[in-house]
Amino acid sequence: MSDRILITYSIVGEHAKEIADAIRVEQSIEFPIELASARIQRDVVGQIESLSSPVNNKTEVVISYDQRVVGGELPQLLNVLWGNVSLIPGVGVTDISLPDSVLKNFKGPRFGVPGLRQLFDAPTRPLITTALKPMGSSASELAEMATVLALAGFDMIKDDHSLANQPWATWRTRVEAVASAVAQANEKSGNRTLYAPSLNLPADQIFQAAHEAKSLGAGALLLLPGISGFDAMRAIAEDDSIALPIQSHPAMLGSMLTSRDQGLSHSILLGTLMRLAGADISIFPNFSGRFSFTQEECLSITTSARQPLGKLKPIWVAPAGGMSLDRIPEMRKIYGTSLALLIGGALSRGSLEHNAQAMVASVS
Amino acid sequence: MSDRILITYSIVGEHAKEIADAIRVEQSIEFPIELASARIQRDVVGQIESLSSPVNNKTEVVISYDQRVVGGELPQLLNVLWGNVSLIPGVGVTDISLPDSVLKNFKGPRFGVPGLRQLFDAPTRPLITTALKPMGSSASELAEMATVLALAGFDMIKDDHSLANQPWATWRTRVEAVASAVAQANEKSGNRTLYAPSLNLPADQIFQAAHEAKSLGAGALLLLPGISGFDAMRAIAEDDSIALPIQSHPAMLGSMLTSRDQGLSHSILLGTLMRLAGADISIFPNFSGRFSFTQEECLSITTSARQPLGKLKPIWVAPAGGMSLDRIPEMRKIYGTSLALLIGGALSRGSLEHNAQAMVASVS
CATH class of the missing domain: 3.20.20.110 (Ribulose bisphosphate carboxylase, large subunit, C-terminal domain)
Known part of the structure; x- marks a missing residue:
């Protein structure tokens, strides 16, 4: 777990689990999951870590991604965070936790x-x-x-x-x-x-x-x-x-x-x-x-x-x-x-x- | 008019005129308009060209901008189109018309x-x-x-x-x-x-x-x-x-x-x-x-x-x-x-x- 990227999504509506299942695939392999190999399903596709009870019609879902999905570069980190999922109405990102394996690639602010x-x-x-x-x-x-x-x-x-x-x-x-x-x-x-x-x-x-x-x-x-x-x-x-x-x-x-x-x-x-x-x-x-x-x-x-x-x-x-x-x-x-x-x-x-x-x- | 950029905004709510007045300044001089010179007010600040009657609580407002505001480059064209106004809730852009003086700077698709x-x-x-x-x-x-x-x-x-x-x-x-x-x-x-x-x-x-x-x-x-x-x-x-x-x-x-x-x-x-x-x-x-x-x-x-x-x-x-x-x-x-x-x-x-x-x- 400690080496995975955790993204917390807020999902509107009654079908949060189905939407979360769509997101974890969309933001990684973008491919019918049942056609992917067992290795890819396990190592590359995002995994649902938790799913809250809905509050005000919103469900908080934490999906984790293998840090290798990002490949150490900011453009692909942005893409995993908000690439295709930006096109899905009723989904927001409320939190992100990056492991050291990702953070070590970034120098951040010089001053x-x-x-x-x-x-x-x-x-x-x-x-x-x-x-x-x-x-x-x-x-x-x-x-x-x-x-x-x-x-x-x-x-x-x-x-x-x-x-x-x-x-x-x-x-x-x-x-x-x-x-x-x-x-x-x-x-x-x-x-x-x-x-x-x-x-x-x-x-x-x-x-x-x-x-x-x-x-x-x-x-x-x-x-x-x-x-x-x-x-x-x-x-x-x-x-x-x-x-x-x-x-x-x-x-x-x-x-x-x-x-x-x-x-x-x-x-x-x-x-x-x-x-x-x-x-x-x-x-x-x-x-x-x-x-x-x-x-x-x-x-x-x-x-x-x-x-x-x-x-x-x-x-x-x-x-x-x-x-x-x-x-x-x-x-x-x-x-x-x-x-x-x-x-x-x-x-x-x-x-x-x-x-x-x-x-x-x-x-x- | 023919040498101006026309942007059509859809503005939600009852204060469309005030919001349009804020937008035309925000997307150009970003400065208290009454403090700007008469020349800048006339030549640089956007001008409201038309304002529709509201339909379903939305008003269509056309604001024109002097093409010089863009300076012939795409980043500033994007900024005039959707820079700070992106931060204002209830405002959308539904149309844009670019004069030849702007379009001539763009080659567009090669093929x-x-x-x-x-x-x-x-x-x-x-x-x-x-x-x-x-x-x-x-x-x-x-x-x-x-x-x-x-x-x-x-x-x-x-x-x-x-x-x-x-x-x-x-x-x-x-x-x-x-x-x-x-x-x-x-x-x-x-x-x-x-x-x-x-x-x-x-x-x-x-x-x-x-x-x-x-x-x-x-x-x-x-x-x-x-x-x-x-x-x-x-x-x-x-x-x-x-x-x-x-x-x-x-x-x-x-x-x-x-x-x-x-x-x-x-x-x-x-x-x-x-x-x-x-x-x-x-x-x-x-x-x-x-x-x-x-x-x-x-x-x-x-x-x-x-x-x-x-x-x-x-x-x-x-x-x-x-x-x-x-x-x-x-x-x-x-x-x-x-x-x-x-x-x-x-x-x-x-x-x-x-x-x-x-x-x-x-x-x-």
Whole structure:
């Protein structure tokens, strides 16, 4: 048992056992089980470990899979977790337990909580981060904004995730201008602000762009695993010649989260998977913001960001999406210290300089 | 208007106008609109073009976006289409219209319907395809299976999508053994069967693996855009030094489809996006198979696979997932001729050789 992958499914309706039997085959051999050899039935097909009594018309079923089914790679781990079963209505995944034989293949976050505490000389305080906005601004306008934020003492300034190669500020022009502005501000202030450009770029350019960003002076990276694929983030995080902190953004992942009856738990998608795939900071919508996550869902992400997961470092949570300065005390209370505060548009309400300084002062 | 991207949203509930106003900002500048300049409000933020009267508590809203918001690249097009809005419950996308200024950036399928008709000398008949299964088989067992299928005259034989780097048949060993078996069978029979290995592989190996597959003798490729990202498929499809037909598989995309109130339409996700991203054949679950798609949903994919889309070629549909020989006449009637029949496990029920020959004979 200890060397098997355990996945807990929540199955709606009266036929949970039949559906579980379909899932354990669908997620492994995808083949009529009675036609498979005894060895394959025993070693390769998933096995039902437990089946709860239904509560509110939902049954919890634990299916275990031989770790060899994953073959040690993240794409196939994602496929076992949520490949074809994603097409079955009324099935959700509420928990996953990975044995060391799987976890040993993943380096996870390069920095995580301890690494960024050291990097930013922030032994106990939350990180102070923001985003460059709005799309439509020129590279020099974004660079001016970055100068103000860097002088104020932010830890990290990321591109808005949707900044790509728009004509108003193409990627290379923007990264060069902003990285240079942040470097000059740091020189002036003595701060160590990092700029994280968005790698919202074509798949055949993303790895090269990560290197180029670094050579242009970017000190961190923003990845969109729902668009680039989780494994692109994993590969960039593991690349010793890049070695920059990574923020992950949940764009395009929402459909796995918005149904109560179908999808992955918030904890797995935005905690465990982000961590496995090398994010140092997982950005997600805070409760009572522009989106609909509940406080409980947000805290479940925090739990999986921090709880033991093989030798993988714990990661920072960045609950965001319409946050403002007045939410900071509440957020610090709820999320504790391994919190990356991320306030974007609200800093531009009035004086950016004043608001930026106030945000930094509030946690110093 | 003709140069703008039109996206039609279906919004549940009484506050459709407010939600639409939130979406048009969220999917563009992600910034308090009143703080943006008049130019950005006009040129960058999405604009509501129409808003229907609610029917069954749903309102259809058309929002247009300046094509510059996309910047000519697929990752940002996906982000505009379904990035942050994926996190809002009760919102679905039912239609998308792309102007030529966006479409001109995409080559789409290299072969499509006309290209594969020519390649397989199949001017009117459906394509005959299958999958190598089950996981747990050795490379030589899969190669033996491929020999039988190739001798029977199949057009394409793909890896089961979940075959990755499992110890029973690692990727390179498998691709080498199967490609070689298919080549030998073709030499013997005079057939032109193509083998499509699954590129269910790490992001930093997938492009090299596509080249390696070709050099090992693979004649086609299977991509999993829900796991690799759509843009990895686009990049491989556009690479003139690879230039192999591509089958796309819907693994991990299901959550965007299983809710009636949230997600992308089947037509957009498995038709338009697969085509934009270069699939020649879009595999999806047929109705009355192992999954829950309706006939109407399947036919909507067929429509977007074939209807005019800039200069992009139409693509094949491969409705699959628990199909058997007795479904062929019905499928041909419903889907017409640009149909890639895909029968997997059912061919192993009894004599594989007999069933394979019967499937080929049924469409010759």
